[in-house]
Amino acid sequence: MSIQISVDTVSPKLDHLLRQATNMRPILLAMGTEFKAITEQAFDNPSLRLAAWAARKKTKKKEIGRPLLIGNPAQMSRAFHISVGPDSVTIGNPVKYAKIHQFGGMTGKGHKTKIPARPFMPISKEGVMPEWAQVKIAKAGAAAAKVHLGI
Numbered sequence: 419m420s421i422q423i424s425v426d427t428v429s430p431k432l433d434h435l436l437r438q439a440t441n442m443r444p445i446l447l448a449m450g451t452e453f454k455a456i457t458e459q460a461f462d463n464p465s466l467r468l469a470a471w472a473a474r475k476k477t478k479k480k481e482i483g484r485p486l487l488i489g490n491p492a493q494m495s496r497a498f499h500i501s502v503g504p505d506s507v508t509i510g511n512p513v514k515y516a517k518i519h520q521f522g523g524m525t526g527k528g529h530k531t532k533i534p535a536r537p538f539m540p541i542s543k544e545g546v547m548p549e550w551a552q553v554k555i556a557k558a559g560a561a562a563a564k565v566h567l568g569i
Contacts, residue, residue, distance in 0.1 A: 441566075442504065442505060443502050443504070444562050444565075444566045445559050445562045445563050445566055446502050446503075446505075446506065446507040446559075447500065447502050447507065447562070448558045448559055448561065448562035449507055449555050449556075449558055449559040449562075450500040450502060450507035450508075450509055451500065451558065452554055452555045452557075452558035452559075453507075453509050453539075453540070453551075453555055454498050454500055454509050456539075456540050456551060456554065456555075457498055457509070457538055457539045457540065458495055458496075458498060460537075460538040460539070460540070461491060461494075461495040461538055466540065467536075467537055467538060468537040468540065468541075468542060468548065469535065469537055471486045471487075471534075471536040472486070472534035472535075472536065473486070474486055486536055487515075487519055487536060489513065489515045493513065494511065494513045494515070494516055494519075495538070497511050497512055497513045497516070498510070498511050499511070499512075509539070518533050519533070519535070519536045519537075519538065520535065520536075520537050520538065520539055521535055521537075521543050522534050522535030522536075
């Protein structure tokens, strides 16, 4: 699973400033690092999630008290990586069940099991970020831009 963000989608004002830069990689890295930090913190801090995580169905006695996320949530929270291109940054996670947790959907044998979305990344299926996340990411980019552009 990968999410790609670009400066113009987060902050048009920052995008205008950065058009002066010839190498945007340090700024994009700062923005991606902030996005990744928000995502990693959301595993333990529900206030950073787009929505509350749905409870598991308790269909069997042995499932009572099990974590909400399938697989190894600690491994998934540590598996995010950042890839910086000339004009965008991609934040990804190679764990096969990361996407199903972020967006929800059908899985299992014959795709008959519905997993509700339990989002940890601050971005919706439609690619929309809440304003608070946009502000944090834009501030990280602006701080890096000041250093990079010497302003």
